[in-house]
Amino acid sequence: MISSIYNITKKGERKNIEFKESLKIDYHLQKDRKQRLASQMKYRMERGNGEAIYFIGVDDDGNLIGLSSQNIEESLFVLKNVAEEISSMPLKIEKYSVDGGQIARVFIGKNNHSKKDHMLVGVAGHVDHGKSTLVGTLTTGSLDNGSGRTRIFLDLQKHEIERGLSADLSFAIYGFNNNEPVRVKNPLNKKDKAKLVEDCNKLICFVDTVGHEPWLRTTIRGIVGQKLDYGLVTVAADQGPTHITKEHLGIIMAMELPVVVAITKIDMVSDERVIETKNKVFDLLKLVGRIPFMIKSTEDAKFVAENANPHLVPIIKVSSLTGEGLNLLDELFLNLPIESKDKDSSKPFMMYIDKIYSVVGVGVVVSGTIRQGKVKSGEKLLLGPDGSGKFMDVRAKSIEMHYYKKDSAEAGEVVGISIKGVNIDNIKRGMILCSPDYDKTPVREFEADVAILVHPTTIKEGYECITHIETISETVKFEPLDKEYMSAGDKGKVRMRFKYRPFCIKEGQKIIFREGRSKGIGSVTKIIE
Known part of the structure; x- marks a missing residue:
């Protein structure tokens, strides 16, 4: 503990840490002083992607002063009151004995128990039909330049950027606050994403899949492996529906998901060609027993959302270059209903593992969509089954949703969970992370x-x-x-x-x-x- 404080002080690597010798009710809760402390705390939380760490009983140089038990409790009371000023709270309190008495380490985070609507949309379509470009444009508000400028926000691997082809699942997010769209200013900045999650009361998370046929398995994983609310299929106006379009549409419908179709690249072809592509999309949807509905206005978008059902398929003509039709997609996503996950949230926690990472300074992180239940940071969990059908004891160290630190998460949310107690080589995609009371029978x-x-x-x-x-x-x-x-x-x-x-x-x-x-x-x- 002493060593960690020394390293933080000298290296300055943790910009979200604040040292306080002590906090007094009579002094620090005075109006002006309290406001200054709240501003300071807000700054620290912004630097820490939604989390601030306070050391009580430690001076500005990182020296351990130590406080009596009474003074520690008084300081914690003050810290809690200051946190409430910015709708935050102590998420975890750790106390340590030192020669001078006690010190405390307090993790401050947002009180994120307030319910947010979280819509998960799987995006599919043939290669070069504008999936990633559309998602990049929609989530940032930046129009494309015709050469895939907004696609680069999702294609992060070197070979993806060089070839212009997505090779793995990507996640992008935007949202709405008071019915107004909120977009990410810089999608490569973790803090911008975290702030968007904090500010919005409705979040739209896109799972951008792969359009290239050899990577169809990855596309299936994106559609089957996530707890999607809707599917979004892109069809390029210059090419029209292809065999891959039919393949992706079939996978979405096999999962019984409602679907939205975006006819992209309408700026590249004539009006006659757009109409021809639209008619082909209509014929394809009718062939599989769906009712196509062309959205031409915000009133149309509201009508479809109010009458949403799996058989009705809204179709929108869009251009990521000119911005045409993007406002209609905004209106549609704002008003589309999300199936309540309250029933799932009341069940024991379980999440299928999709991705596994090793993050410097954090450790092993597994990500996926929570299928049911709720999970809290610090909670004891089980991971498995391994090859012999056994489960391993682990602990959830921390939880993030799009780089926004949370003290808890629930069904329907895409999260990364840092876990302790297991080697990364022992984790495989398809395993589950669950609470001990989940019915976890291994099946062969x-x-x-x-x-x-x-x-x-x-x-x-x-x-x-x-x-x-x-x-x-x-x-x-x-x-x-x-x-x-x-x-x-x-x-x-x-x-x-x-x-x-x-x-x-x-x-x-x-x-x-x-x-x-x-x-x-x-x-x-x-x-x-």
């Missing part, structure tokens, strides 16, 4: 009702394919149960077995399976013990 075999959409020959016992369930992407072995074999167009019951390791799955979960150009969909009907 299960039954499912499936539909074979495409397959060149026949599927018999022993057939193997990659199956996607939530963030799980694993080879399974098939065994048809209703008949000896299955072929394209068939529906039936099958037994599936994970080839290499068990996972946590439940009855009712949607599945998508692929092998080469073969593909099918279904849902889990029975867990085999």
Whole structure:
């Protein structure tokens, strides 16, 4: 502890830290002094992406003064009152004994228990149909220059930037406060994103998937592996719907998600070509039993939002170059309803792990969308199952949502959770992070009702394919149960077995399976013990 204070003081690496010898009720809670302390605290929190750390009983040079138990409690009372001035609170208090008495380390953060609407939108579409550019333009308010200037906010890997092709899932966010859109000034700045999360009462989080066909597995992970509220499919006006458009639309509909279609790049073609593309989109949607609705005004957007249902598909013509149609997307996302997650939030906590990081100064971080329940920082959790079906004891050190530090998070939120007690090499995508009281039975075999959409020959016992369930992407072995074999167009019951390791799955979960150009969909009907 002494060493850590010394290092912080000398190196100045933690800009969100404040040292206080002591705080007195009679002096520090006077109006003017209290306001100055609140301004100072707000500054520290901004430097710390929503979190400030106060050391009580420590002088400005980092020397440990130590206070009596009574003086520590008085200082904590003052700190709590100052925090309330900026709608914040002590999230965690740690006390340490020193020669002079006691010191305390206090973590201050926003009182973020107030409910925010959080909409998760999966963005799909063929390569070069303007997905990332549209999301970058919508979330920043900056128009594109025709060469993908706003796309670079989402394509962060070197080869993505050089080739202009997304290769992994990206997340972008904007929101609304008092019905007005709030955009990120600099999407590469973590503090800007954190402040946006703090300021908005409705957040729109985009999961930007991959349009290139060889990376279809990543696209499936983005749509199947997140707890999406809506799907957004982009169709370039110059190309129109392609086989990949149909593929992505089929995946979204297999997950029973309501969908929005954006006809992009309308600035590049004639009005006649835009109409031709629109008609092709209409025909495609009607073919799969959906009702297309062209949005031409904000009144149309409000009407669709008020009458939202999975069968009605709003279509908007947009240009990331001129900005045409972006206001209609704003109006639509502002008014589209979000299914209440209160029922899920009351269940034991569980999150499927999507990404795993090692962050300098933080440690192991896992991210994903919380499927159910709530989690608090400092809470004891379980991680697994591993290859033998066992779970590991871990602890949630801290929680962030789009770089905004939170003391808790709940169902429907995309978060990164720093965990302690496990080596990063032992964590695999598809594992779950859960509370000890979650029903976490490892599953190796299960039954499912499936539909074979495409397959060149026949599927018999022993057939193997990659199956996607939530963030799980694993080879399974098939065994048809209703008949000896299955072929394209068939529906039936099958037994599936994970080839290499068990996972946590439940009855009712949607599945998508692929092998080469073969593909099918279904849902889990029975867990085999």
